Amino acid sequence: MILSEKTVKKIREKASKYPKRKAAILPSLTLAYKQLGYVDNEIYIEISEVINVPQLEIAEAASFYTMFPKKPRGKYLLQVCNNISCALLGADAMVDRLEEKLAIKRGETTDDGLFTLISVECLGSCCTAPMIQINDDFHENLTRKKLDKLLEGLKNGK
Numbered sequence: 001m002i003l004s005e006k007t008v009k010k011i012r013e014k015a016s017k018y019p020k021r022k023a024a025i026l027p028s029l030t031l032a033y034k035q036l037g038y039v040d041n042e043i044y045i046e047i048s049e050v051i052n053v054p055q056l057e058i059a060e061a062a063s064f065y066t067m068f069p070k071k072p073r074g075k076y077l078l079q080v081c082n083n084i085s086c087a088l089l090g091a092d093a094m095v096d097r098l099e100e101k102l103a104i105k106r107g108e109t110t111d112d113g114l115f116t117l118i119s120v121e122c123l124g125s126c127c128t129a130p131m132i133q134i135n136d137d138f139h140e141n142l143t144r145k146k147l148d149k150l151l152e153g154l155k156n157g158k
Ligand code: FES
Pocket: 081, 082, 083, 084, 085, 086, 087, 121, 122, 123, 124, 125, 126, 127, 129, 131
């Protein structure tokens, strides 16, 4: 079993609070992700056994959301919004800059495990486009200079 006893216990507790087992899928995936930093097929099977929901339904739910990656991500998750406001104000150029500076493409993680770069849909900060979410923090009104400074700060542990 890959999930820890502690995580399994938490999943069981969550599942017991819902009248329908399916309602426990997302909380279970969230708990598994918190433990491991990813959720893949083996984890779907384990969750399926714990909450008694078919594995396929867990896989379907997990594949719908970007917050449940199948592989571990870098220490810093760089999520560049690519929706309309951000796109019109230069989101693609920001992604290009990050790809160039980090020597990775969208969806990839740097060899040192520090950065994972992904594009995401609207993060709800359209009036301050273009923007990026780095882990839990928003960075808005991005410019190339601001992005370079952010990246340097992260590389230096700031
Ligand atoms: S379009 Fe980028 S935050 Fe809404």
